[in-house]
Amino acid sequence: MEKTKKEKNELWEWIKALVIAFVIAVLIRYILFTPIVVDGDSMMPTLKDGDRMIVNKIGYTIGEPDRFDIVVFHAPEGKDYIKRVIGLPGDTIEYKDDQLYINGKAYDEPYLDEYKSQITEGTLTQDFTLQEIDPTIDVIPEGYVFVMGDNRRYSKDSRHIGIVSQDKLIGNTSIIFWPIGDIKIVK
Numbered sequence: 001m002e003k004t005k006k007e008k009n010e011l012w013e014w015i016k017a018l019v020i021a022f023v024i025a026v027l028i029r030y031i032l033f034t035p036i037v038v039d040g041d042s043m044m045p046t047l048k049d050g051d052r053m054i055v056n057k058i059g060y061t062i063g064e065p066d067r068f069d070i071v072v073f074h075a076p077e078g079k080d081y082i083k084r085v086i087g088l089p090g091d092t093i094e095y096k097d098d099q100l101y102i103n104g105k106a107y108d109e110p111y112l113d114e115y116k117s118q119i120t121e122g123t124l125t126q127d128f129t130l131q132e133i134d135p136t137i138d139v140i141p142e143g144y145v146f147v148m149g150d151n152r153r154y155s156k157d158s159r160h161i162g163i164v165s166q167d168k169l170i171g172n173t174s175i176i177f178w179p180i181g182d183i184k185i186v187k
Contacts, residue, residue: 028187036072036080036173042149042156043070043082045114046186052178053082057171064088065145065172068100068111070171073147076161080170083157084111084173092139093130097112098123110185111150127153133159 038051047053047070055072065071065085075081087093087102094101098116100109116124130146131138140146144163149155158164174185 005159024135033070034170035177038082039079041154042151043084044069044151046084046111047082047176048182050179051176053173054175055171055173059060063187064166065169068109068187069172070174071145071147071172073164074168074170080172081147081156083147083149083155085145086148086158087130087140087163089140089142089144091146093146094128095125096127098125100125112152115151128159137163147171 008183034055034057036053036055038047038049038053041049065088067085067088069085070082071085072080072082086100092104094104100107112124115160123146130140140163143166145166146158146163148159174187176182176184176186
């Protein structure tokens with residue numbers, strides 16, 4: 001009789017441990033971190049098609065992204081996009097002669113150096129101003145960001161889909177965990 005009671009207690013302890021482990025896994029997966037697979041070449045050379053990354057959701061429910069963060073967001077087409085934050089609320093954005101200007105100040109983009117060195121004709125990024133993209137805005141409004149892919153010639157980003165509401169941001173990402181040979185932190 002005592003053996004049966006002991007077996008029931010042991011079974012109950014195992015069930016509780018498994019339920020707790022499942023709840024913790026769900027919390028981590030849906031509240032703190034989530035995996036994502038890069039789909040397409042819009043972030044080349046920084047990210048390649050098929051790279052698997054960890055999306056950090058911490059902070060995106062309570063704060064704003066930083067300039068040049070790589071973020072994942074819900075795009076208008078019902079897909080999740082991965083792009084780089086270029087403009088923050090209150091910024092004016094301009095690209096001229098392959099140089100980024102934010103609020104009239106030139107910014108270096110070292111993550112583009114590899115692609116720029118390979119270009120034989122034209123520029124990596126066509127000239128534009130924020131107002132040319134959307135004549136109704138001259139500065140990025142509060143609660144929005146301007147995003148671009150690193151592969152500027154082949155990226156569907158804020159130049160095409162418009163500014164992105166911060167409510168649509170899932171989180172930022174900087175860790176490639178697969179394929180194993182490409183494990184690294186990207187900037």
